[in-house]
Amino acid sequence: QVRLQQWGAGLLKPSETLSLTCAVSGGSFNTDWWTWIRQPPGKGLEWIGEINQSGSTNYNPALKSRVTISEDTSKNQFSLKMSSVTAADTAVYYCARLAYSGSGSNYVDFFDPWGQGTLVTVSS
Amino acid sequence: SSELTQDPAVSVALGRTVRITCQGDGLRNYYASWYQQKPGQAPVLVMYGKNNRPSGIPDRFSGSTSGNTASLTITGAQAEDEADYYCKSRDSSGKHYVFGTGTEVTVL
Numbered sequence: 001q002v003r004l005q006q007w008g009a010g011l012l013k014p015s016e017t018l019s020l021t022c023a024v025s026g027g028s029f030n031t032d033w034w035t036w037i038r039q040p041p042g043k044g045l046e047w048i049g050e051i052n053q054s055g056s057t058n059y060n061p062a063l064k065s066r067v068t069i070s071e072d073t074s075k076n077q078f079s080l081k082m083s084s085v086t087a088a089d090t091a092v093y094y095c096a097r098l099a100y101s102g103s104g105s106n107y108v109d110f111f112d113p114w115g116q117g118t119l120v121t122v123s124s
Numbered sequence: 125s126s127e128l129t130q131d132p133a134v135s136v137a138l139g140r141t142v143r144i145t146c147q148g149d150g151l152r153n154y155y156a157s158w159y160q161q162k163p164g165q166a167p168v169l170v171m172y173g174k175n176n177r178p179s180g181i182p183d184r185f186s187g188s189t190s191g192n193t194a195s196l197t198i199t200g201a202q203a204e205d206e207a208d209y210y211c212k213s214r215d216s217s218g219k220h221y222v223f224g225t226g227t228e229v230t231v232l
């Protein structure tokens with residue numbers, strides 16, 4: 001059973017760089033895509049980006065200029081860095097696995113499981 | 125801004141049926157998945173594709189899709205089903221993932 005454990009700094013000042021890491025246990029790191037999602041307080045979910053085992057990435061266009069997702073396959077970990085944070089980046093950040101089922105017209109992808117979440121607050 | 129639209133809130137009497145809908149152009153080409161989120165907890169996958177329930181999800185949860193609309197139905201709602209529900213699919217380009225605006229379900 002895949003499990004995700006995440007950590008990182010929870011309090012940042014404006015203009016600093018957010019840094020979070022997610023450790024994967026239970027297998028599948030080298031076969032799946034891994035993603036970051038965030039949720040501002042009291043608001044909905046926003047997909048940030050993803051990375052696969054070969055280091056290919058895909059980012060939310062709205063955040064792409066400030067986001068870097070990387071991986072350390074030797075440790076089964078992947079990380080999120082977001083530069084120049086502002087108060088608008090205050091959110092709970094989640095890591096998750098992008099899994100999929102089926103093929104062709106029956107293909108569907110979904111996020112499962114999720115990490116426990118990390119609250120990141122940006123305040124001066 | 126989300127390209128998937130959900131009703132902000134719905135209520136259902138205990139034991140009755142409620143349907144949560146998700147609308148967006150991306151759903152014409154990509155199946156939705158659904159997530160249940162209770163206060164202070166990470167989202168949990170409850171439905172994916174045409175009508176696939178992950179292990180451990182009660183069979184009172186079912187899914188369907190038609191055109192640009194995906195639906196999650198809870199048949200015989202229980203108190204523990206009270207939560208926020210989010211759909212997820214892809215944007216109109218198919219290259220990026222988007223979540224619905226979320227629906228708060230209250231069980232009366």
